[in-house]
Amino acid sequence: MVAQNAQLVTPVPGPSSQALQARRTQAVSKAVGTVLPVYVDEASGGILRDVDGNQLIDFASGIAVTSVGNSDPRVVARVTEQVQRFTHTCFMVSAYEGYVEVCEQLNELTPGDHEKRSALFNSGAEAVENAVKIARYATGRQAVVAFDHAYHGRTNLTMALTAKSMPYKAGFAPFAGEIYRVPMAYPYRWPTGAENCADEAFETFVSQVHTQVGEERTAAVILEPIQGEGGFIVPAPGFVAKVAHWCRDNGIVFIADEVQTGFCRTGDWFASEHEQVVPDLVTTGKAIAGGLPLAGVTGRAELMDAVHAGGLGGTYGGNPLACAAALGAIETMRADDLTARAARLGETLRNRLTQLADKYEVIGDVRGRGLMQAVELVSDRATKTPDPAATAAVTAACHKAGLLTLTCGTFGNVFRFLPPLVIGEDLLDEGLSIFENALAGVA
Incomplete structure (x- = not known):
């Protein structure tokens, strides 16, 4: 050390x-x-x-x-033990307990006491992309709404969701279609002042989705409970809850991108908890595995189980070593509060x-x-x-x-x-x- x-x-x-x-x-x-x-x-x-x-x-x-x-000693111990047993089989070929155990932990820790399922991937961008796939499949709709200042990754679809051009998008077009962008409730820069931000931003959001997209065409709204790369923007109090409730009322999947905010970083296990928001789908990554590449999508069982068998997955997603690291990291988060x-x-x-x-x-x-x-x-x-x-x-x-x-x-x-x-x-x-x-x- x-x-x-x-x-x-x-x-x-x-x-x-x-x-x-x-x-x-x-x-x-x-x-x-x-x-x-x-x-x-x-x-x-x-x-x-x-x-x-x-x-x-x-x-x-x-x-x-x-x-x-x-x-971290618990991460090192679990990875060392796992690497001596086996390093890879691909969960889609022959399964192993570590993958199941990480999914159990995600189902327990993410917001809400409803029945959940999880799937594991390699990176936050991959998790986001799969969350969109799940939302589109489950709803039969195509449109996805994202926010100004958002960052969701560097794959083609997640570049479309990401707001900032340079260095993430410049020169890489064309991007995936049916992505729409609306203003974020950015209190410091809201034109009429922070005190008006939550209500006015929500009204703008509802109006733009209604007129430019159509609620009946919208599969998902994706939002970072605290925006990361966009500037650590904390949405005005109440805004995230308003959006989540509106999504529920309109049969739209609310995706909380907790890749950067998740796993104790904000003083809660997940930033959505601060306003008692229960997302339909939660994407995780970064801190989940103490430095090894791992990410996940966790959500309502009826959404996660809607996709046909084989529709989700990947060769390395939920690799045994990464799962062992995640179990060690979560153990440390719990033990050390x-x-x-x-x-x-x-x-x-x-x-x-x-x-x-x-x-x-x-x-x-x-x-x-x-x-x-x-x-x-x-x-x-x-x-x-x-x-x-x-x-x-x-x-x-x-x-x-x-x-x-x-x-x-x-x-x-x-x-x-x-x-x-x-x-x-x-x-x-x-x-x-x-x-x-x-x-x-x-x-």
């Missing part, structure tokens, strides 16, 4: 990372980007140690994947970010829940003009000082904070101090 302290022994990136980067340019497609060109040698808890011996504070968790920390820890550390994070907003005019908004929070940087608070240049400068300063941070947002001006849920409080505080110093240097 890596010692949980930050230290820099070389500039970032160091000479060994630079040498690997030179090799990379000759071997890896330039189309695959990297936030920080340091090469990790070992990691655990809230620390990444690179090949030069630098120990960086991790505020990214591999984009919300290593919520239980890298190399990571929902409560995310909520408690989230209060610390929120208080610190709020203090920074009081001090620095460049912070226009602080938002999020649990250990999924963000600040939006603007050049003018009155006009709320996005400031991607300041965001890039603060990012560079954080990286130079040994803090791995991520940005997001439609306008490229949002810092997202995604530390592992097991990060030490001292390490969290140290990382926030690095962020403040970087912010001060720019602001």
